[in-house]
Amino acid sequence: MQGLVNFRGSERYVTVKGLAMKDVEANIASWSIKHVVTGNDLSALQVTIEANSGLIEQFLLNHGVPKDTKFFKTVDVQDRFALTYGQEAPVDQRYIVSETITVQTDKLDAVEGAYQDVGELIKKGVSIVKEGQEGSGNPIYIFTRLNEIKPEMIHAATINARSSAEQFAKDSGAEVGAIKQANQGVFQMLPRHSDEMYLEKFARYKTIRVVSTIKFYLK
Known part of the structure; x- marks a missing residue:
């Protein structure tokens, strides 16, 4: 006192x-899932990214995320030839294509369950990555x-x-x-x-x- x-x-x-x-x-869950593909054929990589994106969306729906939920997507393409221009170190795969899919919903159990089962996506060949910051890639809970x-x-x-x-x-x-x-x-x-x-x-x-x-x- x-x-x-x-x-x-x-x-x-x-x-x-x-x-x-x-x-x-919390009454809102937000989860960002980043997946990556690498290779030399940019068109083929785009096809793979879109296919993996569909797998991720279906994965979330299967875990109880409502069908009318909007998924926010951002795509990033890196040309490693351009990044290493003038340097001696060669690169085997020219392009790195990544997409981040963010879902926001009030179905917290659905997001939590999907996060626990993310290994299912990896088994299907989807390369899930986390950012460097500690905790990045975990669901965020908002009140x-x-x-x-x-x-x-x-x-x-x-x-x-x-x-x-x-x-x-x-x-x-x-x-x-x-x-x-x-x-x-x-x-x-x-x-x-x-x-x-x-x-x-x-x-x-x-x-x-x-x-x-x-x-x-x-x-």
């Missing part, structure tokens, strides 16, 4: 902090309903702050009055099971935390 009692001037007030926490579950729970959390933080103010008031022989000033504080979204190596965006289950700073008049 933290607080500061002010008796200067004609005003008497106490400044306290109120904590509120709420456990929530979009923060505004819906803000009022109740602010209310809970205010009640918590008033409880602290009442203790300070009791110790100083006063009573808590109206709110003089309130600072809502910043809402933090944390993984429910705290781990320094575990980023919040990869956590399906999260904890929302806010600390409000409130000044109460003393009477």
Whole structure:
């Protein structure tokens, strides 16, 4: 419990902090799947990329992703001859063609199940790769309903702050009055099971935390 009692001037007030926490579950899952093919015939590689793209989409549908879900796709082509121009090191396969397919849905179990079974795609010859950044390629879980729970959390933080103010008031022989000033504080979204190596965006289950700073008049 933290607080500061002010008796200067004609005003008497106490400044306290109120904590509120709420456990929530993400309501949107977003997963980006990157697959790559290499070779010297660009047209043939494009055919393979499109075929593998169809396998990935069907794989997601088979795991419960709704049929009307939109898949966001980006394709990248690298010409290794151009990249190594002027260098002595030869390259066996000229082109690297990659496509990233991103799916966003409220069917979290479908995405989680597909992620666990991604080996099925590899068995079919689809070369799935992860980016260099740690955790890249994992599903991202998003909670979009923060505004819906803000009022109740602010209310809970205010009640918590008033409880602290009442203790300070009791110790100083006063009573808590109206709110003089309130600072809502910043809402933090944390993984429910705290781990320094575990980023919040990869956590399906999260904890929302806010600390409000409130000044109460003393009477």
